[in-house]
Amino acid sequence: MYLKHRLKSKSSLYLHSPFVFQFYNEVIKGKPLESDIKINNYKKTLLQDNKSIEIQDFGAGSKVLSNSNRKIKDIARHNSKDIKQGSFMSRLVRFLKPNTILEYGTSLGISSLYMASALNSNAQLISMEGDPQLSKIAQNGCDQFNLKNIQLLNGEFDTCFPEVLQKTNSLDLVYFDGNHLKEPTLKYFKDCINLANEDSAFVFDDIRWTADMLSAWNIIKAHPKVSLSIDLFDMGIIFFRQQAKENFCFNL
Numbered sequence: 001m002y003l004k005h006r007l008k009s010k011s012s013l014y015l016h017s018p019f020v021f022q023f024y025n026e027v028i029k030g031k032p033l034e035s036d037i038k039i040n041n042y043k044k045t046l047l048q049d050n051k052s053i054e055i056q057d058f059g060a061g062s063k064v065l066s067n068s069n070r071k072i073k074d075i076a077r078h079n080s081k082d083i084k085q086g087s088f089m090s091r092l093v094r095f096l097k098p099n100t101i102l103e104y105g106t107s108l109g110i111s112s113l114y115m116a117s118a119l120n121s122n123a124q125l126i127s128m129e130g131d132p133q134l135s136k137i138a139q140n141g142c143d144q145f146n147l148k149n150i151q152l153l154n155g156e157f158d159t160c161f162p163e164v165l166q167k168t169n170s171l172d173l174v175y176f177d178g179n180h181l182k183e184p185t186l187k188y189f190k191d192c193i194n195l196a197n198e199d200s201a202f203v204f205d206d207i208r209w210t211a212d213m214l215s216a217w218n219i220i221k222a223h224p225k226v227s228l229s230i231d232l233f234d235m236g237i238i239f240f241r242q243q244a245k246e247n248f249c250f251n252l
């Protein structure tokens, strides 16, 4: 499947859309920010943390970690962004300059840190996580980085969402990275689409985790409000800009 994706992938030489050309050069092929290195170093400390915590699984679970008693280092290894994807998220934030970001799935807070560190100080990131212990560790990380623009909500996504609606009526960037099942993913997308504006972007992680997730991604990118989709194999990004519909595949 990856080989097929590579063959379909374009390079910037073939891009006629100025927006996609700029996105390709600045976000997909851009260099890591200085803050990315610090977050990666913080992740390295979590990768050495032998403490175990009892996890409540809220979503589709993990393909690798089946035990509810998990070591922090294992969660960091299997459930957190690596520097390549994390740095992509921070470049995306720098490029889009969103006022409000919503994240589905905080886990240890690594992707929240990548995004929040590239965010304007007057903008906000709201991140939702069902497991209370993970939320606590994520809060610790935010405190260490002195990032005041992150609000962590602890609870099931559907329970937290009304609270999100009280905080904002517009979502400039949404990162869907929890509960990788088809129907919940489509429901979260439906919940958020009414809050999207012309400049919003939604990022779906693990679009090839299962055949069902790929099916959800295909439904999402075909939605009439979606004008542009970018398929990065593991992640898919959609935009609502005013333009004729286009779909692209790139390698990160």
Ligand SMILES: C[S@@+](CC[C@H](N)C(=O)[O-])C[C@H]1O[C@@H](n2cnc3c(N)ncnc32)[C@H](O)[C@@H]1O
Residues within 6 Å of the ligand: 056, 057, 058, 059, 060, 079, 080, 081, 104, 105, 106, 107, 108, 109, 110, 111, 112, 128, 129, 130, 131, 134, 155, 156, 157, 158, 177, 178, 179
């Ligand atoms: C892949 S991890 C998130 C990783 C994080 N975004 C990162 O890259 O650092 C997904 C998280 O979503 C949480 N989750 C899954 N389904 C959920 C639900 N329905 N409600 C609340 N949290 C959920 C899980 O507990 C898990 O910690």
